[in-house]
Amino acid sequence: MAGRLRAPTGRYGGRTAEDRKAERRRKFLDAGLRLFGDTPGYRSTTVSALSEAAGLSTRQFYEEFRTLEDVLAALHLQVNDWAEEAALSGLAEADGQPIAKRATAAFRAYAANVTGDPARLRITFVEIIGVSPRLERQRLARRARWIQFICAEAAAAVERGEAVPRDYRVAAAAFIGSVNGLLHDWSSGWVDASLDEVVDELVGLLLGILRPADWRPADA
Template identity: 80%
Template sequence: MAGRLRQPTGRYGGRTAEERQEERRRRFLDAGLELFGAGPGYRSTTVAALSEAAGLSTRQFYEAFRTLEDVLAALHLQVNGWAEEAALAALAEARELPLAERATAVFHAYAANVTSDPRRIRITFVEIIGVSARLEEQRLARRARWVEFICGEAAAAVARGEAAPRDFRVAAAAFIGSVNGLLHDWNAGWVDATLEEVVEELVRQLLWILRPAGWCADVAASP
């Protein structure tokens, strides 16, 4: 297909063409979340099947998206966006708490958001893998965003005398890998633990990164 079909114009049923188009886009994304995240998966889903699940036509699909990959890409960003919003909201409320309590609040919010719907885990940790160079670039870019988040909070902890100063980029990348792997395995039933225990383990790992053996706040603060 050379390009998208022309967009409808004008009002219908009291809604603008843009509002109708946005609703159809949402319905396609909802159907994608179900089919990619709980049904046959991205690779076994067709445009026709997605359109049927959304209660729309294939013509309407191509008015909203170019390919199924575009749907998966949008879902991947959406799921990560929800998790980031949850983490940032928790951080805002816990900003004045000690480091361990801040970290616990943030990772509990993140983990609770991601694991609240198993479809989200499958989309962001499974279905996105190996689809195309474009989606791999998006996946790594989104992971880099989480790494920057960790590094930013680590720098804030250093400034408050709560952590040992160093370059945290490699450690943060390794930690994000641990987060993704542990949450995926826990959701799949391969880790015999409660979500609280999973979060506690992640916080212990993060604190070890920020406060290595032999470091203490009193020593760091000494002249």
């Protein structure tokens, strides 16, 4: 019928409302990565400063997040996801290789991803600490996920006859603590070594856990 109004499509400028919402969220997260991961840091950033850095309004901020802590929580998960994807890609590239090459490939990819952007490193190891019980639970949950990652690789190595059969949960937790501590100290300039040297040290530590000095492969 002539003159009938069209039903609203939710599109503006060729983009849906969902697209625009996703773009706003991405801009806030990008701004949070810059501000939380550098100067002034999470604890000194305000909603107004974050909104200005994102090129958006505080009203739009509260349409996407309740608090700045929500932004930090989302960033912490994101940087861990990026690091996990890098480690898995490293493993995939070394598929079928001995455990030493697999571990080297995984941790070289992980370390390159985490340390490639100082902002990611700071959010992973510094800004997330001591913020709230909620974020502490999230931090420990992601840590547990990394521990499971190590345990899964250890179990696979055992099946291939490349590691001693045992419960690796405590050893994996200790190893992840070493990874976090060493990378944090290296990034802070407290460890005089190249990133390759740091990775080699971590791989040597992991291999020492998987294959103690008195252990020999079953077919040796």
